[in-house]
Amino acid sequence: MTFQNPNREEVKQLLENAGNIAVVGLSDKTDRTSYMVAQALQNNGYRIIPVNPTVKGEILGEKVYSSLQDIPEPVDIVNVFRRSEQTPEVAKAAVEIGANVLWLQQGITSDEANDIASKAGLTVIMDRCIKVEDSILIGKRS
Template structure:
């Protein structure tokens, strides 16, 4: 099920906090570029990367369960085959949506998220969609 433009815009305008799973500390990586864009757009960005303590001057968490605050969108920068445990964690922490970045496709994880009541966006760049809608 694809979200229409109105639903995407509503998700992006109603969300405030985005956990970026797989956020790289390297400025040249897409995850870092997207996170910087989201910060500039006014979102609260929470880096999630088990190999880092801080990214973009922000505390970095090893997994979603370690994030101490509520998360609206879980933005996933991981290989498609690694998505299911992340979606399971997103469900456990009560996230509103999971967003699988461009090139990330996992139908089983998407169905699991939808069954739990989460909004799912798959194989789309959050930065590109936001820039086009908001």
């Protein structure tokens, strides 16, 4: 069966109900796409939780965690900035921590990650930019 992202109304509901967004592969370099996307989401009221094993301290004023399993609070969306071949492991971790959504950024797809996450009941979004979808579907939060 061919993968299909949720429709726009479903994506809008996921974003409206999201609080904590773990950003896997969030860079501390301000010129990186992951940083700019996370900053835009943070500026629009989402709680960003950076996940990057090579960065210590904080990114965007939030404590950086080495793995999803290290995050001590619930995560609604796992937003992924990693190469496609690395996403099945991220999907397994997202299932393990009880996330609701596995979101692979634009240009990232993985049938294996989709199978892992969707079989565990997570909603899967692939090859879409969360910042773009948020801008189109939500706009500026009050």
